Amino acid sequence: MTIYADVIWLLNLGIDTLLLMLTAFFLKRDPSRWRLCLGALFASSYVWFILFPVGAMMLHPLMKVLFSAVIVLIVFGFYGFRRFIQAWFMFYFVNFAVAGGLFAVHFLLSNETHVVNGVMTTQMTGFGSPVSWLFLFVGFPLLAWFTKARMEDTQMNKVNYEQLVQVEIMIGQERWEYKGFIDSGNSCKDPMTNRPVMMIDMMRVADSFPKDVVHFARSVQEMEEVSHGEVPPFWLRRMRLVPFRTIGDTHSMMAAFKPDLVVIKNDGEIRETSNVLIGFVFTDLSATGEYQCLLHPKMMQNARISTIDTERKQEGFT
Known part of the structure; x- marks a missing residue:
């Protein structure tokens, strides 16, 4: 099977950009566009790392944690340990909440698994899953809006009004x-x-x-x-x-x-x-x-x- 790495990278670049924008929204921070673009480019470069021998090392959990920390530093900078940890944890929360939801619905709607001669096989294309592309342009904004609405309700309850x-x-x-x-x-x-x-x-x-x-x-x-x-x-x-x-x-x-x-x-x-x-x-x-x-x-x-x-x-x- 031919894998179109440039198309897969473009898909990841779009999703990474949306995840970082959503993280910035929940943190009430406004990173510059060049920081956001640079962070999304670095995050999506993970696709290229795993295509080379160094990819085995990048799959280690410790490397994934360090990779995500660098992403947060690029986008939000370092203005104190507390603010950095807050941004880092929020980045993971957004990934688990939103990307996890996309992952679940992706396998709910996709029909890429078949049984051939008693063996379960998976059909894939080199362009990335069509379901992923659909969610990039339609499903992801809807889930982002839903998560935003729920977060607003939570934030309203946490505000200390009597001050x-x-x-x-x-x-x-x-x-x-x-x-x-x-x-x-x-x-x-x-x-x-x-x-x-x-x-x-x-x-x-x-x-x-x-x-x-x-x-x-x-x-x-x-x-x-x-x-x-x-x-x-x-x-x-x-x-x-x-x-x-x-x-x-x-x-x-x-x-x-x-x-x-x-x-x-x-x-x-x-x-x-x-x-x-x-x-x-x-x-x-x-x-x-x-x-x-x-x-x-x-x-x-x-x-x-x-x-x-x-x-x-x-x-x-x-």
Whole structure:
């Protein structure tokens, strides 16, 4: 039988790339494209190793463990032993959970084993199994989505909501830094985009924002006749009107704005997200003034963990 090693390698390259992307997603890390590509190329090179005499050595369990460690180092780098072990274990978890599922369904659907003269034989092609190719383009993304959904449920249960965090909001050239409270009871979302809404107490920090914007936001919440004619176009392009419920079960509207970036610092860890809206509310969120904004719990799930390089770039946020 002729084996098309280049085609088999291409199949492995695609699967390795998807596995590494899924690992990065669960770790909330964002490796550069060149790191991801280099790691996938190195991982798929295992196909070539086993075609040569050195292949017998590469089949040893110790060599497999070392090979996987090098893959993780290439893609995620080394920023401390704890972070490396976390990435390494997650890489194995993704492989066992997703690749194991593909392996099981592959043998469930494939029909490559036959009995000839009382002997069980297996039919193979040199291009790799058609089932594997099918899953690369169809089944793998579906299983990845399913695993992602289950992991999101798990992560939501692990978040410690009852805590204060440091929050930095970036809109254009402006930055604001506040204390925030992760509120498990905050379920406010934009019905159009499904983005979570982080609420800012304008009773305490209104002076930090343009007066026309604050006046418009107050008029919206108090259901007065409003006109956005005086709102700067820069802010108007970012604005959304979001329905929400105030204390006393009163329905109202809230002016919310799309930030460029929100940075959350908690227990020495920095997370970043732009998939959020900043809502202006004219209600005392904290009777003691201990915090100035309420964070939606979904923000902690959506935010990605910054690398050390990103942390250093956060000027004035130490």
